[in-house]
Amino acid sequence: MALRDSIRIMVVDDMSTSRGLIIQALEEIGIKRIDFCKDGATALRQLAANPVHLVISDFNMPGLDGLGLLKGIRENKTTQRMGFILVSGTASRDIVEKGQSLGMNNFIKKPFTTDGMRRAIQAVVGAL
Amino acid sequence: MDHADIRETFFTECEDLLEALHDGLARIEYTLCIGMDAETVNTVFRAVHSIKGGAGAFKLDQLVRFAHQFETTLDALRAGRIVADPALMGLLHRSADQLSDLVQVARAGNDAACPNLLCLTHELAAAAGEDEDNGDSDAEDFGFSPLSLDLDLGGSDLTSGSNGGRYAIAFSPTRALYACGNDTSVLLRVLSDLGRMEVRLDRSRLPDFDALDWQESWLDWQIILETDEPEHQIDEIFEFVEDLCRLEVSPLPEDMTLEETEVGHAPEPPASTVAGPLKKPADEGRGSAPRATVRVDLDRVDRLINIVGELVINQAMLSQCVQDEGVPQRSPMRGRLDDFRSLAREIQASVMAIRAQAIKPLFQRMARIAREAATSAGKQVRLVTEGEGTEVDKTVIERLADPLTHMIRNAVDHGIETPELRASAGKSETGMITLSAAHRSGRVLIEVQDDGGGINRPRVLEIARSKGLVPENAVLSDEETDELLFMPGFSTASVLSDLSGRGVGMDVVRSTIESLGGRVGITSVPGHGTRFSISLPLTLAVLDGMVVDVSGQTMVIPVSTIIETLRPCPADVHGLGSGGQVVGIRGSFVPIVDCGAVFGYRDPVHTYDKSVLLLVETGRQKLCALVVDAIHDQRQVVIKGLETGYGDIPGIAAATILGDGRIALIIDPEGLVELGASPHGPGSEL
Incomplete structure (x- = not known):
C-alpha cells in the first residue's frame, strides 16, 4: 500500500478558504486520511487524543499561531514525534528561524501549487 | 468541494x-x-x-x-x-x-x-x-532545509501507548438496511477477513414474541477486531450501508476485552474524529464557513412567508367560523384553536426572523460615505455608530441604503461646519455624526445626529420664500420651518456641492421612508446640531391593526400610529370658519378628519357623539383626530400590497384579508390627513 493511502494528516487553519485549498491539494495528491481543525488550541487537544503522522498548519491564526502550535506539539510527549509543515503567506527570516529552532519539518509559502505541496510533504516523509 | x-x-x-x-x-x-x-x-x-x-x-x-x-x-x-x-x-x-x-x-x-x-x-x-x-523571499533563501521524518506506518507509532490496531466496533443496523436486501452475515464475514475478530450479539432490544414486529431491526453487534489494516479499511466495508446503520469504530487499548467494554458501547471514544458514525466528520465541515449556517434562496423564504401569511389568515377565518357557529366559550375546540393561533403566530415570527439581518453592514457603508463626503468637503468628521446588531428586515435594509446615504451626506455637507468655524465656536475641529439603531416598541428607530451648527432657520425661510414655497408674510414656528427641508424642490446649498446635489432631496428621503411604512422627523438646536429620526416597521409583511368601522366599511388603521382613542364630549368640538372642526383635548386643539367623508363614503357630519375619535400622530409630529364609527377589534393583519393592481392610492396604504374572508383596506393616516387638509379636501371632491 502506498504511503498516501495510510498517512494520516491534520490540517490546521482558521480560514475555511485556505483550509479548503490545502485539503483540496492533499486530496489531489491522493491522501485519504485527512483531519482538520480550525484553531491551534483545539488542534493540540485533538492531536493528543487522536494522533496523526503529519500536521500542516497555517502560521497566521488568532489565539495560538502556527509556531505556537508547533511548540505545543513538541512539548507534549504524545505528539512530539509528529511531522510539522508550516504554511504561511509571509516568509520572513524570523519565522523560518524560529520554526527551525522548534523542529519545524518543512515550510511552504502561500500561494502553493498541488505539486509544491507534494514536494513539501515528500521532503519530510518520503515518496507518497 | x-x-x-x-x-x-x-x-x-x-x-x-x-x-x-x-x-x-x-x-x-x-x-x-x-x-x-x-x-x-x-x-x-x-x-x-x-x-x-x-x-x-x-x-x-x-x-x-x-x-x-x-x-x-x-x-x-x-x-x-x-x-x-x-x-x-x-x-x-x-x-x-x-x-x-x-x-x-x-x-x-x-x-x-x-x-x-x-x-x-x-x-x-x-x-x-x-x-x-x-x-x-522564499524559504530557501534563509538556508532552511526540510527535516525528514522516519515514519513507521504499522499504526503503532501514532500513540505512545500503542494499541496494535485493535478496534471496538458497535454495529446497529436499521430496519432499512434489511429492507434494502443487505445481509449482516456477509458484512461480518468480510470484516473477519481483516484480522482476528471477536463478535458478540446483543439481543437486549428483542421484545416478546407477541410484540415482535418482524420487519424491525432488533439485533446489535459488538465486535473487537484485531487487524494490521488501517481503520479506513473497516469503513470501506460498511461504505454501502453507512446511511442504513449506526456504526461506531474506535481504537481499543491493548488489553481491553469485550467484557470490559460496556455493553452496547465502545469505550469512551478517544476523539470525535475516530468514533461516531462512519461518515467522517472531516467530510462534513471541510472547507465550510466556521458558523453553522445555510444559504437559502431568498425566493424560497419569501414563498414561505407568503404561505405563512395565508396560514394566519386561514386561522383567523377558522376562528371566525367557530365564533359564528356559536361554539360555547368553554368548549375544548376553543382551547385548541387558541393554541393554533399562537402556533401560527410563532411560525410567522420565526419565518420573519429569517429575513432579519443585522444593520451593521449598512452602517459600515455609511462610515465610508461619511469619510468620502468629509474629504471632498474639506471637513473633519467622525462617524460613531450605535446598535449595529439591531436586526431589521432585509428589504427594509436594502431600501434604507439610499435615504441613509443622502442623510449622512447632508449631515456632513450642511450639518457639520468647517474646522475653522468649529474652532471659533469652541467646538472640537472634528465634527461628530452619530448613527444609531434600536428597537422601540415593535418598530426600528434609526437616528442620524450631528453636532454641527443646526438648521439655519432664517436662511431656510428666506429660501423657501424666494422659491415661493411659503407666502412672503407667513409666520412659521421652528418646527414648521424645519419641515420645509422635506418639501419637494427645496435645497439650501447656495452652490450645489457634488455631494448632496444629486437630484435627491430630503423630500425623496421622506417619501422612500414612508413607502416602507416609516416616518421621518427632524429636530434641531441652533449651534448644537440636528437630529433626523427614522421610525420603521420591523417587517413589511404583517402589521398590528385596529379594525374599525367607517360608514359600514371595515377598515384597518395601523396601531403604531394611534396615540389614543376617545369619545368626544360635544362641548369639546369646535367649528372653524373654513368648515373644518377641532376637538379640544387637554387644553390643545386637534383638527378633526372624518374618514368617511374623506373617502367619500358619506357627507361630512358635524356631530360626533356616536363616533370614536382616534388620535393619530402623523410624520410631521402633528396630531390629528380621525373619526370612525366604531372599533371592532385589534389584531395582527397580513399586508397585501395594492400597488401592482391599483397603483398608489392616496390615503390607503394596502389591503388585508379579514377572518371572514372580506377584504379590508389599510388606512395610511398621514396620507388621509393630507387628503383631508388639501384645498380640494373633504366635501369638495364628492
Whole structure:
C-alpha cells in the first residue's frame, strides 16, 4: 500500500478558504486520511487524543499561531514525534528561524501549487 | 468541494474579514488617545493577510499586490515602527475601502484597474517608511532545509501507548438496511477477513414474541477486531450501508476485552474524529464557513412567508367560523384553536426572523460615505455608530441604503461646519455624526445626529420664500420651518456641492421612508446640531391593526400610529370658519378628519357623539383626530400590497384579508390627513 493511502494528516487553519485549498491539494495528491481543525488550541487537544503522522498548519491564526502550535506539539510527549509543515503567506527570516529552532519539518509559502505541496510533504516523509 | 466552490467561500469569507478590518480600524481610531491595543492591530493585520493569502491562490494579482503593501504598512504599525496618527488612520481607512472595492471587482470577475490604486499603494509604502517591496523571499533563501521524518506506518507509532490496531466496533443496523436486501452475515464475514475478530450479539432490544414486529431491526453487534489494516479499511466495508446503520469504530487499548467494554458501547471514544458514525466528520465541515449556517434562496423564504401569511389568515377565518357557529366559550375546540393561533403566530415570527439581518453592514457603508463626503468637503468628521446588531428586515435594509446615504451626506455637507468655524465656536475641529439603531416598541428607530451648527432657520425661510414655497408674510414656528427641508424642490446649498446635489432631496428621503411604512422627523438646536429620526416597521409583511368601522366599511388603521382613542364630549368640538372642526383635548386643539367623508363614503357630519375619535400622530409630529364609527377589534393583519393592481392610492396604504374572508383596506393616516387638509379636501371632491 502506498504511503498516501495510510498517512494520516491534520490540517490546521482558521480560514475555511485556505483550509479548503490545502485539503483540496492533499486530496489531489491522493491522501485519504485527512483531519482538520480550525484553531491551534483545539488542534493540540485533538492531536493528543487522536494522533496523526503529519500536521500542516497555517502560521497566521488568532489565539495560538502556527509556531505556537508547533511548540505545543513538541512539548507534549504524545505528539512530539509528529511531522510539522508550516504554511504561511509571509516568509520572513524570523519565522523560518524560529520554526527551525522548534523542529519545524518543512515550510511552504502561500500561494502553493498541488505539486509544491507534494514536494513539501515528500521532503519530510518520503515518496507518497 | 471544487475550486469554484472554494473561490465562492473565499469571497464570502472576505466579507467577514473586511467587516473585521473596518471594525478594527474604527476601534484603533477610537482608542487612539489611550494607546493602541496590540490585539486589535493584530486582528486588522490578520484580516488583510488572510485576504492576500486567499487572493494569491486564485491568482487575483491586483488584489494580492495591494493587500501586500497594505499588510506591510500594518506590520510596521504593529511593530511600532510607525505611529497611528489621524493622517495614517485616514490612509488606512481609505485603503480598507479600496480593498473592499478590489474584492468586489475580483468577485465580479473583471480585473479592471482601479484608478487610485497606484497612488494609494505609494502612499502606503511611504507611510510604512520603506520602498515598495516586491514580494517575499522564499524559504530557501534563509538556508532552511526540510527535516525528514522516519515514519513507521504499522499504526503503532501514532500513540505512545500503542494499541496494535485493535478496534471496538458497535454495529446497529436499521430496519432499512434489511429492507434494502443487505445481509449482516456477509458484512461480518468480510470484516473477519481483516484480522482476528471477536463478535458478540446483543439481543437486549428483542421484545416478546407477541410484540415482535418482524420487519424491525432488533439485533446489535459488538465486535473487537484485531487487524494490521488501517481503520479506513473497516469503513470501506460498511461504505454501502453507512446511511442504513449506526456504526461506531474506535481504537481499543491493548488489553481491553469485550467484557470490559460496556455493553452496547465502545469505550469512551478517544476523539470525535475516530468514533461516531462512519461518515467522517472531516467530510462534513471541510472547507465550510466556521458558523453553522445555510444559504437559502431568498425566493424560497419569501414563498414561505407568503404561505405563512395565508396560514394566519386561514386561522383567523377558522376562528371566525367557530365564533359564528356559536361554539360555547368553554368548549375544548376553543382551547385548541387558541393554541393554533399562537402556533401560527410563532411560525410567522420565526419565518420573519429569517429575513432579519443585522444593520451593521449598512452602517459600515455609511462610515465610508461619511469619510468620502468629509474629504471632498474639506471637513473633519467622525462617524460613531450605535446598535449595529439591531436586526431589521432585509428589504427594509436594502431600501434604507439610499435615504441613509443622502442623510449622512447632508449631515456632513450642511450639518457639520468647517474646522475653522468649529474652532471659533469652541467646538472640537472634528465634527461628530452619530448613527444609531434600536428597537422601540415593535418598530426600528434609526437616528442620524450631528453636532454641527443646526438648521439655519432664517436662511431656510428666506429660501423657501424666494422659491415661493411659503407666502412672503407667513409666520412659521421652528418646527414648521424645519419641515420645509422635506418639501419637494427645496435645497439650501447656495452652490450645489457634488455631494448632496444629486437630484435627491430630503423630500425623496421622506417619501422612500414612508413607502416602507416609516416616518421621518427632524429636530434641531441652533449651534448644537440636528437630529433626523427614522421610525420603521420591523417587517413589511404583517402589521398590528385596529379594525374599525367607517360608514359600514371595515377598515384597518395601523396601531403604531394611534396615540389614543376617545369619545368626544360635544362641548369639546369646535367649528372653524373654513368648515373644518377641532376637538379640544387637554387644553390643545386637534383638527378633526372624518374618514368617511374623506373617502367619500358619506357627507361630512358635524356631530360626533356616536363616533370614536382616534388620535393619530402623523410624520410631521402633528396630531390629528380621525373619526370612525366604531372599533371592532385589534389584531395582527397580513399586508397585501395594492400597488401592482391599483397603483398608489392616496390615503390607503394596502389591503388585508379579514377572518371572514372580506377584504379590508389599510388606512395610511398621514396620507388621509393630507387628503383631508388639501384645498380640494373633504366635501369638495364628492
